[in-house]
Amino acid sequence: MRTVRVIVTTILPAAATACPTGWTPSPAGTTCFLVPPERSTSLFHCVDLCEEHGGTPACIGSAEENAMAAELAAGNTTADGLWLGLYQNETGLGPAKGWDRCVEGDAPSFTNWHEGQPDDYHGYQQDCAWVEAGTGRWRALAC
Secondary structure, three states: OOOEEEOEEEEOOOOOOOOOOOOEEOOOOOEEEEOOOOEOOOHHHHHHHHHHOOOEEOOOOOHHHHHHHHHHHHOOOOOOEEEEEEEOOOHHHOOOOOOOEEOOEEOOOOOOEOOOOOOOHHHOOOOEEEEEOOOOOEEEEOO
16 A cells, blocks of 8 residues: 655745745746655645645646655655655646646646556546655656
């Protein structure tokens, strides 16, 4: 069974200079990331959990952010991956299309899918993304 944690992101206001205590700044310094101690069994629960911590599920926008997310996931020994805010907006186009939405809005153009992903494993719709701890590769899971 997979243990999935949440990676939370918050956008820094233009006047802000630092992330809140316990949060990690993104490589670009425009967002902050947090992996809270609570587990989330679905993206829907992840959204609620992120709101409790003052953010939204992270939507990765660059290779640098992805490497940081993978490092944060690897540093969490009780999880083998983290939910991302990316989800499949249009599932009728097949498993590889329609990945253009994030919880916080439009998805950035960056992706890092594992080979053969996204897919609908054995016909089960997998319409939410998570990042593997250590590798930084993305997989599709059922929301």
